[in-house]
Amino acid sequence: MDFKYFKGPNADMSDLLDNKTNCSICGKIDYCFELDFAITKEFDQEEKEGKLGCYSCLREGKFEFWHDTEFGMLDEDGLTKVYNHNMNNPPAIAAEILTEMMRTPRIVTWQQELWLTHCNDFMIYKGTWEPKDFYSNSKDNDGRNLFIEMTNEDLSHLWDESLAEGQNTLTEWYPTYYVFQCRHCNTLRGNWDCD
Numbered sequence: 001m002d003f004k005y006f007k008g009p010n011a012d013m014s015d016l017l018d019n020k021t022n023c024s025i026c027g028k029i030d031y032c033f034e035l036d037f038a039i040t041k042e043f044d045q046e047e048k049e050g051k052l053g054c055y056s057c058l059r060e061g062k063f064e065f066w067h068d069t070e071f072g073m074l075d076e077d078g079l080t081k082v083y084n085h086n087m088n089n090p091p092a093i094a095a096e097i098l099t100e101m102m103r104t105p106r107i108v109t110w111q112q113e114l115w116l117t118h119c120n121d122f123m124i125y126k127g128t129w130e131p132k133d134f135y136s137n138s139k140d141n142d143g144r145n146l147f148i149e150m151t152n153e154d155l156s157h158l159w160d161e162s163l164a165e166g167q168n169t170l171t172e173w174y175p176t177y178y179v180f181q182c183r184h185c186n187t188l189r190g191n192w193d194c195d
């Protein structure tokens with residue numbers, strides 16, 4: 001499955017079944033998503049439960065996913081500010097970009113995903129990182145510095161808080177950290193979602 005904005009592992013795709021099965025929309029056997037929380041005109045609200053939709057049907061827009069993004073909450077009505085983390089005045093985003101995003105799977109998260117943005121576009125979801133990934137991806141082996149660069153100030157306390165007393169190198173932490181990369185300037189950003 002190829003997505004423009006989702007380059008993480010399939011295991012990180014929300015509502016995706018592990019094995020190929022029959023699509024409730026087109027009947028083909030392929031990897032399918034559960035439609036319970038999807039946006040679709042194929043089924044009435046009460047019919048959606050237990051129905052499945054395949055990759056091709058998603059890409060053709062037979063069903064779509066809403067996303068919570070920094071630009072706003074994205075659904076069939078476009079972008080709306082619902083939460084504090086949604087921008088007050090988001091840039092104008094082309095309709096085809098919004099459509100592409102809605103035909104992108106949601107991320108498996110503990111709470112609710114927050115899709116990060118950069119250069120007036122949605123970022124590409126890359127997967128989850130543990131502390132060791134910050135060391136291996138930093139140019140100077142300064143994992144903490146890369147983490148601080150990538151993480152908004154209100155979440156950046158995680159690194160130092162996770163260090164045990166007297167420990168300098170961080171080996172593990174408790175939350176899941178989601179990594180995104182800008183399609184235009186390659187900037188890395190990330191967030192984590194449990195308190």
Ligand SMILES: [Zn+2]
Pocket residue numbers: 023024025026027028053054055056057
């Ligand atoms: Zn299908």
Ligand SMILES: [Zn+2]
Pocket residue numbers: 118119182183184185186187
């Ligand atoms: Zn950028």
